Amino acid sequence: QAKKCGTTTHKVFNAEMHQKAISNLQLETDLRLAVHRKKFILHYQPVVCLQNDRIIGAEALIRWMHPEKGQIPPERFISITEETNLIVPLGMWVIQEACSQLANWQQQTKNPFLNSLELEINLSIKQLAQPDLIEQIEQVILETGIQRQKLKLEITESIFMERVETSQSALDKLKDRGLELILDDFGTGYSSLEYLQKLPISTLKIDRSFVMDLEQNTHNHKIVQATINLAHTLGLKIIAEGIETTEQLDILKQLGCDYGQGYLFSKPVAVNTLEEIIETFNQKTS
Numbered sequence: 001q002a003k004k005c006g007t008t009t010h011k012v013f014n015a016e017m018h019q020k021a022i023s024n025l026q027l028e029t030d031l032r033l034a035v036h037r038k039k040f041i042l043h044y045q046p047v048v049c050l051q052n053d054r055i056i057g058a059e060a061l062i063r064w065m066h067p068e069k070g071q072i073p074p075e076r077f078i079s080i081t082e083e084t085n086l087i088v089p090l091g092m093w094v095i096q097e098a099c100s101q102l103a104n105w106q107q108q109t110k111n112p113f114l115n116s117l118e119l120e121i122n123l124s125i126k127q128l129a130q131p132d133l134i135e136q137i138e139q140v141i142l143e144t145g146i147q148r149q150k151l152k153l154e155i156t157e158s159i160f161m162e163r164v165e166t167s168q169s170a171l172d173k174l175k176d177r178g179l180e181l182i183l184d185d186f187g188t189g190y191s192s193l194e195y196l197q198k199l200p201i202s203t204l205k206i207d208r209s210f211v212m213d214l215e216q217n218t219h220n221h222k223i224v225q226a227t228i229n230l231a232h233t234l235g236l237k238i239i240a241e242g243i244e245t246t247e248q249l250d251i252l253k254q255l256g257c258d259y260g261q262g263y264l265f266s267k268p269v270a271v272n273t274l275e276e277i278i279e280t281f282n283q284k285t286s
């Protein structure tokens with residue numbers, strides 16, 4: 001019986017795998033071309049300070065503009081770019097694009113909201129493994145003329161922790177260059193307390209899966225509470241991602257969470273929409 005089950009699952013798995021392999025191969029071909037032709041845009045999701053309800057920054061999130069398939073979300077293609085190392089040139093494009101946007105905001109000296117914005121960029125572990133990453137980022141900072149203390153780099157906890165030995169020195173170097181680091185999707189990996197203390201990070205970003213049902217789920221409520229306290233005990237700031245309801249927001253505020261992101265405030269949007277949102281949102285609280 002068990003064997004029969006196993007065989008059946010195996011067949012279904014194979015058919016799916018086959019389909020997936022074909023469509024991934026097609027995507028990979030399209031991706032190579034897209035990276036070459038820069039067929040991507042960055043959307044920006046506001047980051048809100050929960051103490052004063054102001055948008056203090058944004059996270060840059062990549063979108064692929066596919067000629068036939070339309071806009072493709074990163075879940076569908078980031079892993080392929082990582083497997084093929086296309087993430088290295090693509091990630092460099094993200095850094096360049098994000099930094100020139102940040103420079104644009106910083107130059108708007110008459111707009112206090114825009115010129116003080118922080119910008120978060122997601123970095124892949126593959127990028128961290130590039131020996132020339134630091135020099136390349138330095139180059140972009142120089143060319144765009146940005147104030148580097150506004151630039152924050154996010155590393156996903158779960159992936160990072162699998163390669164912590166090899167990646168830590170890259171993080172140390174980034175920190176030495178005055179760049180702030182955020183541990184993304186916190187709670188999905190296996191960070192030991194020892195590493196949290198050792199890593200040159202300034203902020204934990206608690207994963208959306210813990211925030212999602214915060215109102216009903218007492219288990220997640222306890223985890224979020226403990227995580228916020230842990231962060232603060234270690235002298236770190238904490239961001240909650242995926243806030244969708246006012247109830248979730250109220251709980252997070254009550255628990256002393258520093259910053260928040262989520263559809264409640266805004267989905268990731270194009271840059272001009274972000275600027276409009278900041279204008280109306282921050283007017284209300286000023």
Ligand code: C2E
Pocket residue numbers: 045060061062073074075078091094122123124154156184185208241242243244261262263264268
């Ligand atoms: P992430 O860095 O954890 O980004 C948060 C994701 O959650 C984003 O998905 C965002 O749109 C989504 N999100 C934000 N608020 C809410 C909410 O209230 N509800 C729900 N349901 N979702 C929310 P997105 O943009 O599809 O990005 C997915 C992931 O792809 C990112 O997760 C990040 O790991 C990766 N990614 C995106 N852009 C880049 C990039 O430029 N470079 C690299 N290496 N990875 C990227």
Ligand code: MG
Pocket residue numbers: 059122154184
């Ligand atoms: Mg992120």
Ligand code: MG
Pocket residue numbers: 184185205207241
């Ligand atoms: Mg995240």
Ligand code: MG
Pocket residue numbers: 185207208241
């Ligand atoms: Mg996440």
